[in-house]
Amino acid sequence: MAPVLEVTDLSKVYGDVTAVDHVSLSVEEGALFGLLGPNGSGKTTMIKILTGQIRPTGGSATVLGLNVEREGLRVRERVGIIPEQESPPSFLSAMEYLEFVGAVRKIPDIPERAERWFDLLEFGDKKHVLCKDLSRGTRQKLMFAQAFIHEPVLALIDEPLINFDPIMQDVVKDYLADYVRSGRTIFLSTHILEVAEELCSSFAILHRGRLLHSGPIADLAEKGLHLPEFFLSLVRKG
Amino acid sequence: MPELFLRMMKEEWRIHSTMFGQVSFALFPVMIFGIAFMGSFLLPLLRSAIPSSDLALMTHALFLMLGFMVGGFGLLGNEMMNRRFGQASLLTYSARSLPLSEHFIFLNFVAKDTVYYFFLWVFPFGAGYIAASPFTGTPLFQALLLLLTLVLSFMSGLCVVFLLSALYIRSKRACWLSVLALGAGWGGLAILTGTNPALLFPPFLLYSAFSWSTLFGLCTILAVMFAISIVLFSPETAGTTKHYPNTLAPLIRRVAFLPNPPLVAKDLIDLYRSGIGIGQTLFSFLIPLVVIWFFLSLVGSYLPPHGLLFMFAMITGVIASTMYTWVTEFDAFGSYACLPVAVSTLIRSKIATFSLLQVIPAVFIGLVATLTGERAYILPAVVLCVSISFYAGSVMAWLCGLSPSVLVYDVKVLFTYLILDGVVFAIFSAVAFANPFYALSSVVLFIPGWWCVKAAMKRWDAVDPAGF
Structure with a gap:
């Protein structure tokens, strides 16, 4: 299958901190790809670069054939994104926020689409509450809905399950599995290894900005390894 | 302690x-x-x-x-x-x-x-x-x-x-x-x-x-x-569970004549619901201007006839230009990170919202001119006030992008801002004092103002947005 996302020798330096250090990887269409790493390993920086929010210091990256540095806006038009911090605008209600996203993305039938998300993620009773008054979990549901409401072919999602209770995690995991079964692609950043092992078809491990490993999850199973122990052994070696 | x-x-x-x-x-x-x-x-x-x-x-x-x-x-x-x-x-x-x-x-x-x-x-x-x-x-x-x-x-x-x-x-x-x-x-x-x-x-x-x-x-x-x-x-x-009627969609339709209506509508809702619109109008606009009026009226005798009104119109314009900070200070680009919105698009929409807010200084100067018995000069005074405001607001956008309220403490930025505004203030004081109707010529300020907006869009698109 053709890669939907390709990263070549990518670097990002902030002052004297190297957040991403010469990383190369690719993600094929229809994959549920997990970018794993401890806190501060460069996962969020990678997602920001791949969605054209910040510019790389070196190397290059393409998403859906678009150069992220030159065509960042077009990348954000075509993909869905859940940022690290759930930050919907404070003074719009949940429903208004989805309408706002719909208006910016020029999506038709937003009220109907929004209702489907309120039902799926079970927060219809909060749709007219201001975002600033929503709990973290509900804000995360809202950010999840805005990322998928336009049914993108690729979604880049940063720690999407972290504020959900176990029931909601189950709903979301099922949704993500169905999503990739329909031929679309997920680029998931997380440090919850059990979730990655359960969901992902392939993965990469970042540590201190450097790529330690990249490959299919199935390769681990063939070697009789589990992701958590493999991850810990690699990261501890540094 | x-x-x-x-x-x-x-x-x-x-x-x-x-x-x-x-x-x-x-x-x-x-x-x-x-x-x-x-x-x-x-x-x-x-x-x-x-x-x-x-x-x-x-x-x-x-x-x-x-x-x-x-x-x-x-x-x-x-x-x-x-x-x-x-x-x-x-x-x-x-x-x-x-x-x-x-x-x-x-x-x-x-x-x-x-x-x-x-x-x-x-x-x-x-x-x-x-x-x-x-x-x-x-x-x-x-x-x-x-x-x-x-x-x-x-x-x-x-x-x-x-x-x-x-x-x-x-x-x-x-x-x-x-x-x-x-x-x-x-x-x-x-x-x-x-x-x-x-x-x-x-x-x-x-x-x-x-x-x-x-x-x-x-x-x-x-x-x-x-x-x-x-x-x-x-x-x-702490958070409440108050429910709000959906006002975004109707508001988007109302401001459809402006560029980026969803962004402008969101800014207007932010101003209204946060209380910033009313609070800022009171604390950062009306109270300072009333105080300035009292203090300025003391020097009225040193100014040419009608000079006080036009001096006040210019000061109101400068203060009204800070409305650009009202529409930017509670918003950071991070909120738009997951949407196909460029910094330049945001600056443009903020300028559109800022332009809508200019109704406030325009009405205020109109009232002042009426109350001081200088109704004949309402038009030049309002034009001078709004032109100065648009120019100063645009300079702010060019120098500070989406962060005017924080960059004001950068010495280089503040110095450049004061020089660019000071020169214009001096020129149009002289023009308005020479003949009140010459103040109408201040509409030319929309040209450098618009240039500044264009330059701001180009300049701030080229750097990683603050807040990341």
Whole structure:
């Protein structure tokens, strides 16, 4: 299958901190790809670069054939994104926020689409509450809905399950599995290894900005390894 | 108390130095000192046109407004930091996690604001004046007295804002009644004594005729106001489950004639629901302008006929240009990170919202012209005011992008802003004083203004947005 996302020798330096250090990887269409790493390993920086929010210091990256540095806006038009911090605008209600996203993305039938998300993620009773008054979990549901409401072919999602209770995690995991079964692609950043092992078809491990490993999850199973122990052994070696 | 106070001071320093670098920020008081020092040498020239007492009065008014602004900014700090840095938290809002009472924390906050901004603004200004006094022949006692009364002016502004905002949180009606009572009391006193109300401003009274009893009385009033603020203070309440009707979609349709209607509609809803629109109109627009009007009316006799109206229209324009900060200060690009929105698109939409808000200064100047019996000059005065505002707002957008309220403390930015605005202010003062109708020519300012907007869009698209 053709890669939907390709990263070549990518670097990002902030002052004297190297957040991403010469990383190369690719993600094929229809994959549920997990970018794993401890806190501060460069996962969020990678997602920001791949969605054209910040510019790389070196190397290059393409998403859906678009150069992220030159065509960042077009990348954000075509993909869905859940940022690290759930930050919907404070003074719009949940429903208004989805309408706002719909208006910016020029999506038709937003009220109907929004209702489907309120039902799926079970927060219809909060749709007219201001975002600033929503709990973290509900804000995360809202950010999840805005990322998928336009049914993108690729979604880049940063720690999407972290504020959900176990029931909601189950709903979301099922949704993500169905999503990739329909031929679309997920680029998931997380440090919850059990979730990655359960969901992902392939993965990469970042540590201190450097790529330690990249490959299919199935390769681990063939070697009789589990992701958590493999991850810990690699990261501890540094 | 000292521990929390010192940490709040450190926190305030770090907020500023993180935003624009330690050296650049450390130079800010040096610049204020330099302006005051060099400005002192211009006093003999100014005194030939305006009496020194009027100059002193205007300086006191400036520091009163500085107190208003610092007080307002401090109380809104947490929301602003959250918008700029994500999940930021200030010590002021730590009552829920520390074993300290809200009132104790607020007391430290008041002390911190007073001391911090004293060293940032007031002391450098007073020190510059004092340092120049041996060369300008100003008696040292007078220079020291000015420093004292400027501190009191600044603190008057701070404590009025603290008191009104503490009242506003408890009861909006009580806040408005207090504003009315304060205005009525001051106005009544002015009528009874037959004096311009500005001359009754207590710190200025103290400067004009120092006495220990006046100083004691003034300090007591300020202490009582601070004490009432601290007693009444109540931090923001926890989240509510109030339901709001859907107003975004109809509003988008109403502003469809503007560029980026969804973004403009969101800004308008933000202004309305956050209370920023009303709060800023009161604290950052109407109150400062009413104060300026009183102080400016003292120099009316030194201006050409109708000069006062046009001078006021220009000052209103400059103050109205800060409405660009209203629409940017509670918004950071991070909120748009997951949407196909460029920084340039945001700047354009903010300028569109800013342009809509210009109805406020236009109506205000129209009313002033009507009330002062200069209805014939409404059109040129409004055109001058709005043109200056658009130009100054656009310069701000060019220099600061989406962060005008934080970049103002960058010495280079502030200096460039003051020069660019100062030149235009000087030119159009002369033009309007020559003939009121010549002020209509200020529409040409929309050309450099629009150029600045275009340059801002290009410039700020080329850098990683703040807040990431």
